[in-house]
Amino acid sequence: EAQVTQNPRYLITVTGKKLTVTCSQNMNHEYMSWYRQDPGLGLRQIYYSMNVEVTDKGDVPEGYKVSRKEKRNFPLILESPSPNQTSLYFCASSLGLYNEQFFGPGTRLTVL
């Protein structure tokens, strides 16, 4: 089944403890992106990747890192999480910029 998977789906952590949220797609998509969604603010783009080893900042990249070492995976790294990074995170992928974008199920992160 064609899909975007994210792990973990739920995570409660403490300030400063490094964490990684994984994202994987099985559709051979070139474009991948990370978003966060907060109440009243809608979805905001964190980072995106046009292809392997090509990444760029979205609107809210501060406090996040990404890597794209292989086409199928696009992990989101929080080196030192803070409470303002408590949010619902979505990963998405598409074949190209003008193709349908598929979203993962979301990761709900709480930073205490």
Add this chain to the structure above:
Amino acid sequence: KNQVEQSPQSLIILEGKNCTLQCNYTVSPFSNLRWYKQDTGRGPVSLTIMTFSENTKSNGRYTATLDADTKQSSLHITASQLSDSASYICVVSANTNAGKSTFGDGTTLTVKP
């Protein structure tokens, strides 16, 4: 600054009725505009994608229009169903940095029986 504004913020309609949601944007130069449907707690699902040369696109009961001159788009839902209750999000990308997307805050649609 690139912005996407959606209206209304929320809308309640009766099952079977039609409705139209609006999206105005200042993103320039324009690359593409997407409409998504998002059910509560789930990831958005793509409804339509339009580039500069397209002024209408349909997906079942959903029809999106685009006026690139006035920088406006609308999403028309025909013969609404209870399952149409969701948030509808307009997303615009600029040509200079087409991988970067600007999201509207969404319109929350409630369809009542």
